[in-house]
Amino acid sequence: MARIELNHLAHQYAPGGDYALQPMQHVWEDGGAYALLGPSGCGKTTLLNIISGLLQPSEGRVMFGERDVTTLPPEQRNIGQVFxxxxxxxxxSVFDNLAFPLRNRKLGEDYVERRVTHIAGMLGLEDVLKRRANNLTADAKQKISLGRGLVREDVAAVLFDEPLTVIDPHLKWQLRRKLREVHEQLNLTLVYxxxxxxxxxxxxxxVVVMLAGQVLQVGTPQALFERPEHTFVGYFIGSPGMNFLDCQVDGSHAVVDGERIPVDPAMAEAARTAGGLLQLGIRPGLIRPAGADEPGLTVKVDKVEDLGDYELVTGHLGQHQIHVRLEQSEKIGSDGLRVVFPTENALLYADDKLVG
Amino acid sequence: MSLVLEGVSRTVGGEVYLDDINLTFERGEFNVLLGLTEAGKTTMMRIMAGLEPPNTGRVVEDGQDVTRVPVRKRSVGMVYQQFINYPSLSVYDNIASPLKLAGLDKGQIDRLVRTEAERLGIDHLIDRLPAELSGGQQQRCAMARALVRDARLVLLDEPLVNLDYKLREGLRSELRTLFADRDTVVVYATTEPEEALVLGGKTTVLHEGRVIQHGVTAECYRHPANTTVTQVFADPPMNLMPVVVGDGEVSVGGLLRAPLPGHMKDLAPGHYTLGVRPHHLYVAGADNLVTLHGTVEVAEIAGSVTYVHLEVNGRDWVVEERGVHPVHPGERFDIHMDLNRAYAFDSADQLVAAPDSQRG
Amino acid sequence: MEKREYQWAWLMVLPVVLVVAFSAIMPLMTVVNYSVQDIFGPDSRFFVGTEWFKEVLRDPQLHGALIRQIIFSAAVLLIQIPLGIGLALCLPKKGPWVSVSLVLLALPLLVPWNVVGTIWQVFARPDVGLAGVFLNSIGLDYNYTGDSVDAWVTVLVMDVWHWTSLVILLCYAGLQAIPDAFYQAARIDGASRWAVFRYIELPKLKGVLLIAILLRFIFSFRIYAEPFVLTGGGPGNATTFLSQRLTTMAVGQFDLGPAAAFSLVYFLIILLFSYVFYLTILNMDREG
Structure with a gap:
């Protein structure tokens, strides 16, 4: 177990070329569960490979606790990885698969037996230990991969590279649940x-949100959802993503195509100071319908999609497209949908960065 | 105008891939084929396309039996999970290839290719080779090729599964518009409930080679025909619990005893399975809710919601709660259930009572 | 039901069936016909039943050729398969040297079989051949035309030179198909080089290796041109293999009946071996 420190880390695949990873400085706490999130080509896999030791960074150091592992190969880093x-x-057999990392390290058969049984029990693999691993389902195989990482007591971190890609949705829930349980029990550092x-x-x-080799935000799921620090984070997290509307700031109001929307005064002040391209951001699910006597904004409705548990309204506020997530039994009037942007949920962005 | 499967079965080497499928797909409709991996989705599409014959049954297109008409003689466009394009041909030539085979003249081909490329938003990439495109663009090219000749049948076999999450979201919402004005039978296979709901249209739920439900997508979601549908067509799956109904009450051992909700009043006394969606379970209690005890296994916090996984009476349940709720594994946890939102399934696992509310 | 589906397919393969019928089945029937008759001339032949088969199976010359053949094929497999795997593992996985080494490896496969024999005949000659002169100069008394061990070694080395490339190329293709993740996982699991070979590479090469063994067995079991050109089956009968013995019988001695019986036995041996392989491969698919 170890905390992972990325010290002035950066990577170029070819000297003088583009940075696949922009210089970064991060400390990931011991026992934390971290996710690297971003679109293809954002550098998340490069970063994972640097942590696992499959790739050596062109700049900076990787520390596992007090140990500098920058130049160590994967087998000397005490990590597990699920691909x-x-x-x-x-x-x-499944047993031999799980025992493999231990036997490679010449540990006693008694110990191997004990350890494999323990891990298999934790992952729910005890019934298939004698079976040949080849004939199992994809989710069982992923559990075996995970088990090979967990079976070593000295494992510092377990790394996951999109491990649920080949798993059916309902099994994803079970496997994720298993992962959480393992995390709670073993208190390992996990990177996903x-x-x-x-x-x-x-x-x-x-969650570490990445784009084009850069870390845009590191935050709790709640923070990423409620206060994305970058418009990309707002767009990328949430389905559909956050609404962004070009605006001006007037006093403590954001003005979108003539509509005045009250915002936090401190934030409005900060936005005025920051300057640049200003945008108002709000989550589709945090917009609420206006009460009967409440002043509200009118959204022209283009499309309503019935998504089973809720309705997704696509409409326009002035010239800007906007999504609103409606809970059941909220009716749309003939002139459109009257909504309120709660002040605490309406955020201002200057040149894509959250202000205030 | 339609494509009809009549009693279609397919067995390979003693293994049943499809079992007595009877379905009608109308033109101009969006049909979703929902099921787990190996439920028979791909086999069904292959039979519809004429790539594979059924062992028994017929495939009827617009009243004509086409069961044994090979794929070349049918009018079929297909898009696969993998991005399949001709690697040595430019995007333009890729899209043009089915038209060239059909023997259209140059001017016509040019017009059709450019229109289709524009509809799929790849008109600026038309001179590139597939290898020079991103995954999303490659799949758009493959789709353009499948759509360009206005095939009577377009089959999409999990086309978005290999794409990034956000690309998937974008292309998915485009898909419906893309097919909205086409006189074609569209069938879209997926494993993901959310995808089915976004795509709308009609949904066929396949399980182990059988059709277990077929109907308007949102209807299927709100009235899952049986307990299997509640697991396949819901993400997270519906929570289930065996209950006893009698004397105007519903009870589970010592765990729960409550008056029957309105929509279950007519149930005969006996054993049933109660189903509750994760977001109809609440952390906070209220007068109209009944309380259940569970043991927390784990909690997942997903931005705006928290998923609490619990063990309730020996069953794995999930509670979806708005906001962030830190809970600790092993903790005893009270959850509150709105029985008016609950489903009931009989001893044969068939739906016998669904909530009245407009939304499930 | 199943049958009706494939009617059209049968029609499509009909031309091939006809060609095969003329080129293979009819000659085969002729051979069968010969094998049960004693032929003195175009118009005088007698039915002899299984007489030729009995004679052939008792013929010590043939026993000798068969034993040599089996030893030769076994030696070929024992040398070429491990060597082929080993060299395939040594080849570069990417970079400019990949194509260079692949082309170099493919070269011996392109040489016509009788030319291979001629090349080695000259190459190994103790008086003027590079290899022959060299071996003698370092004090080995090497003469493949006089010494049967030398002749054997020469034929084997020639075959290794000629055919190991095929095994290497097949294995190389098989190795390239193994995803990187397997190697990465093995490194993380602390696997030794040997363990990587034993638990990843070898299992993943299983299918390719079966094909390689099958091809090498069939080719080596019916080898003819190379030893014929190189040693002419000598010295004595030391390197006379089945096909050469058969030719001597049929063309040299004109014993058509026994030769026919013999070639049927020969054919059955190859067929049997191939069938065993077919079953193995089929079985493997089922497991996988």
Missing amino acids: QFPVIYDTM VTHDQTEALTFADK
Whole structure:
């Protein structure tokens, strides 16, 4: 177990070329569950490979606790890794698969037996220990991959590279639940790479959102959802993403195509100081319908989608497209939908960065 | 104008892939085929396309039996999970390829290719090779190729599964508009309930080679025909619990005893399975709610909601609660259930009572 | 039901069936016909039943050729398969040297079989051949035309030179198909190089190796041109293998009946071996 420190870390694949990873400085706490979230090519896999030791960074150091592991190969780093597609040793039984990392390190058979049984019990694999790993389902195989990481007591961190890609939705829930349980029980540092916001948010204590080799925000799922520090974070997290409307600031109001929307005065002040392109951001689910006598904004409705548990309204506020998530039994009037942007949920962005 | 499957079955080497499928797909409708991996979705599409014959049954297109008409002689467009394009042809030539095979003249091909590329938003990439495109763009190219010749049948086999989450979201909402004005039978296979709901139209739920429900997508969601549908067509799956109904009450051992809600009043006394969606369970109590005890296993915090996984009476349940609620594993936890939102399934797992509310 | 589906397919393969019928089945029937008759001339032949088969199966010359053949094929497999795997593992995985090494490896496969024999005949000659002269100069008394051990070694080395490339290329393709994640996982699990080979590479190469063994067995079991050109089956009968013995019988001695019986036995041996392989591969698919 260890905390992971990335010290002035940066990476270029070719000297003088573009940075695949922009210089960064982070400390990931011991026992934390971290998710690296971003679209393809954002550098999340590069960062994971640097942590696992498959890749050496061109600049900076990687520390596991007090130990500098920058130049160490994967086998000397005490990590486990679960890949996108199940990696198992086809010809071995499940037991032998789980025992493999221990036997490679020449540990006694008694110990191996005890340890494998313990881990198999934790992952719910005890019934298939004798079976050949090759004939199992994808989710069982991923559990085996995970088990090979967990079976070593000295494991410092377990890394996951989009491990749920090949798993059916209802099994994803079970596997994620298993992951959380393992995390609670073993208190390991976990790092999880994904492009899927749901996976990242449900898995992690802290999510690291990346774009183009840069870390845009590190925060709790709640923080990322409620106070995205960058418009990309707002867009990328949430389905559909946050609404962003170009605006001006007038006093403590944001003005969008002539509509005056009250915002936090301190934030309005900060936005005026920051200057640049100003945008008002609000989550589709945090917009609420206006009460009967309440002054509200009128959204022209273009489309209403019935998504089973809620309705998704696509409409226009002035010239700007806007999504509103409606709970059941909220009716849309003939002239459109009257809504309120709660002040605490309406955020201002200057040149894509949250102000205040 | 339609595509009809009549008693279609397919067995390969003793293993049943499809079992007595009877379905009608209308033109101009969006049809979703929902099911787990290996539920038979791909086999069904292959039979519809004529890539594979059924062992028994017929495929009827617009009143004509086409069961044994090979795919080349049908009018079918297909998009796969993998991004399949001709690697040595430009995007333009890729899209043009089915038209060239159909023997259209150059001017016509040019017009159709450019229109289709524009509809899919890849008109600026038309001279590139597939390898020079991103995954999303490659899939758009494959879709353009499938759509360009206005095939009578367009089959999409989990086309978005290999795309990034956000790309998927964008393309998914475009898909409906893309097919809205086409006189074609569209079938879209997916494993994801959310995808089915966003795409709308009609949904067929397949499970182990059988159709377990077929109907308007939102209707299927609100009235899941049986307990299997509640697991396949809901994410997270519906929470289930065996209960006893009798004397105007519903009870579970010592855990719960409550008067029957309105929509279950007519149930005959006996054993049932009660189903409750995760977001109809609440952390906070209220007068109209009944209380259940569970043991917390884990909690997942997903931005605006918290998923609390609990063990309730030996069952794995999930509570979806708005906001952030820190809970601790092993903790005893009270959850509150709105029985008016609960479903009841009989001993054969068939739906017998669904909530009256407009939304499930 | 199943049958009706494939009617059209049968029609499509009909031309091939006809060609095969003329080129293979009819000659085969002729051979079967010969094998049960004693032929003195175009118009005088007698039915002899299984007489030729009995004779052939008792013929010590043939026993000798069969034993040599089996030893030769076994030696070929024992040398070429491990060597092929080993060299495939040594090849670069990416970079400019990949294509260079692949082309170099493919070269021996492109040489016509009788030319291979001629090359080695010259190469190994103790008086003027590079290898022959060299071996003698370092004090080995090497003469493949006089010494049967030398002849054997020469034929084997020639075959290794000629055919190991095929095994290497097949294994190389098999190795390239193994995803990187397997190697990464093995490194993380602390696996030794040997363990990586034993638990990842070898299992993943299983299918390819079966094909390689099958091809090498069939090719080596019916080898003819190379030893014929190189040693002519000598010295004595030391390197006379089945096909050469058969040719001597049919063309040299014109014993058509026994030769026909013999070639059927020969054919059955290859068929049997191939069938065993077919079953193995089929079984493997089912497991996988």
